[in-house]
Amino acid sequence: xxxxxxRERFEDLLHDRLSPAESQSLRQHLSECPRCxxxxxxxxxxxxxxxxxxxxxxxxxxxxxxxxxxxxRQRTLMGRLRQALHTLWTTPPVLCAxxxxxxxxxxxxxxxxxxxxxxxxxxxxxxxxxRDYDRLLLNYPPHGTxxxxxTQIQQWFQQTLNFSPAIHFWGNxxxxxxxxxxxxxxxxxxxxxxxxxxxxxxxxxxFPGGDISIPPHDRRQINGYAPYQTTARDQRVLLWxxxxxxxxxxxRLTKPELDQLFLRxxxx
Amino acid sequence: MTxxxxxxxxVVHLDALHNLAAWLARDSAAASALVQATCRQALRAMPQxxxxxxxxxxxxxxxxxxxxxxxxxxxxxxxxxxxxxxATDKRVLYHTLSxxxxxxxxRQLPEALRAALILTAMEGYSLEDLxxxxxxxxxxxxxxxxxxxxxxxxxxxxxxxxxxVSPAPEVKDVP
Numbered sequence: 001x002x003x004x005x006x007r008e009r010f011e012d013l014l015h016d017r018l019s020p021a022e023s024q025s026l027r028q029h030l031s032e033c034p035r036c037x038x039x040x041x042x043x044x045x046x047x048x049x050x051x052x053x054x055x056x057x058x059x060x061x062x063x064x065x066x067x068x069x070x071x072x073r074q075r076t077l078m079g080r081l082r083q084a085l086h087t088l089w090t091t092p093p094v095l096c097a098x099x100x101x102x103x104x105x106x107x108x109x110x111x112x113x114x115x116x117x118x119x120x121x122x123x124x125x126x127x128x129x130x131r132d133y134d135r136l137l138l139n140y141p142p143h144g145t146x147x148x149x150x151t152q153i154q155q156w157f158q159q160t161l162n163f164s165p166a167i168h169f170w171g172n173x174x175x176x177x178x179x180x181x182x183x184x185x186x187x188x189x190x191x192x193x194x195x196x197x198x199x200x201x202x203x204x205x206x207f208p209g210g211d212i213s214i215p216p217h218d219r220r221q222i223n224g225y226a227p228y229q230t231t232a233r234d235q236r237v238l239l240w241x242x243x244x245x246x247x248x249x250x251x252r253l254t255k256p257e258l259d260q261l262f263l264r265x266x267x268x
Numbered sequence: 269m270t271x272x273x274x275x276x277x278x279v280v281h282l283d284a285l286h287n288l289a290a291w292l293a294r295d296s297a298a299a300s301a302l303v304q305a306t307c308r309q310a311l312r313a314m315p316q317x318x319x320x321x322x323x324x325x326x327x328x329x330x331x332x333x334x335x336x337x338x339x340x341x342x343x344x345x346x347x348x349x350x351x352x353x354x355a356t357d358k359r360v361l362y363h364t365l366s367x368x369x370x371x372x373x374x375r376q377l378p379e380a381l382r383a384a385l386i387l388t389a390m391e392g393y394s395l396e397d398l399x400x401x402x403x404x405x406x407x408x409x410x411x412x413x414x415x416x417x418x419x420x421x422x423x424x425x426x427x428x429x430x431x432x433v434s435p436a437p438e439v440k441d442v443p
Contacts, residue, residue: 008406015394017394045362047388047389049362050386050390054371055371056390057291059285060286063303063304070304070311159294182297183301187337
């Protein structure tokens with residue numbers, strides 16, 4: 001056995017994963033090679049220190065609950081889908097029709113995915129933000145340890161975001177700031193603020209969006225500004241860019257109320 | 269793997285995921301955010317991505333990919349490290365170091381080295397697992413692990429020196 005072959009087996013030796021023959025062969029090499037023996041001793045010592053003396057960070061309860069909630073949501077969706085499919089496939093008269101519909105339903109999106117253009121980043125980010133908003137409403141009122149104080153939120157953002165979110169509006173008596181926390185949108189870090197006006201909850205996402213081009217159509221004219229407006233899953237969405245940052249509001253507010261919130265954020 | 273099996277398995281591996289995230293991220297909030305993003309992405313995309321890969325490896329691969337993208341990491345952090353040979357006599361005194369000293373030493377390692385050590389020592393990942401997670405070749409993975417250990421060795425010895433601990437002088441039998 002060479003030194004390289006021996007080193008390749010150190011991890012397995014330290015975790016008792018070698019067969020008796022491999023172990024014997026390695027020990028034979030170690031008895032003849034003081035350098036490898038010293039390296040293995042050091043490796044064993046360091047591994048023991050890390051395993052037994054270094055901090056182990058178990059998942060906190062709030063995170064576990066949040067993940068379990070997400071998992072249950074996924075399971076419920078999948079369970080319903082499976083039951084519906086079972087009913088369709090076990091009813092003979094509709095079998096042929098179901099087959100044809102399934103083939104079409106599967107083939108068309110695949111065709112669209114392979115042949116059609118890649119989804120627009122603006123469409124993707126709107127979709128992800130609205131899903132995040134839906135999740136937030138499912139958990140409403142927000143609980144946990146996310147701060148509601150602007151100074152605490154700013155401090156958290158400074159520690160966790162790799163950009164400065166340039167927030168100038170932190171709520172007022174009419175539009176109250178409920179929470180703020182860092183999140184992910186399109187696999188990039190984003191700042192999220194939750195506002196409440198009347199009974200309607202709105203979320204503001206700010207994230208690096210230099211690569212996201214705002215669609216030229218469907219622009220809403222608000223006091224000289226023209227953010228992109230759309231509706232997704234019954235929520236109103238406004239999307240615009242300020243320099244390298246993209247801003248996105250998801251809300252149930254009426255259009256005039258949403259304009260008011262937009263102006264507060266865009267032009268405080 | 270079905271979505272249900274995947275979901276159940278994510279819960280099983282949650283502590284391991286959070287531990288790695290906490291060792292990578294700057295604070296607990298960032299660690300939680302990283303775990304949530306990992307789980308969300310796994311639930312969305314993993315059954316397709318994971319053909320033939322052990323689940324825990326797939327989950328950590330997703331986490332490492334997200335962390336790298338987020339922190340714009342490139343390479344494994346070995347290029348600017350020169351490890352000197354360290355004396356072996358002080359190793360017997362490592363047990364005198366506090367948990368805080370050991371934590372601080374581990375935190376000083378570059379992220380990739382730290383993650384590789386944590387995965388092997390705490391979670392029992394094999395060399396093959398690391399090659400799949402980090403995308404390194406097998407020899408490269410060995411070098412990374414050896415360098416990580418040597419670097420930590422050096423950092424711990426420096427810590428012992430700074431707090432004034434030295435090995436007892438050797439006692440020789442006098443005839």
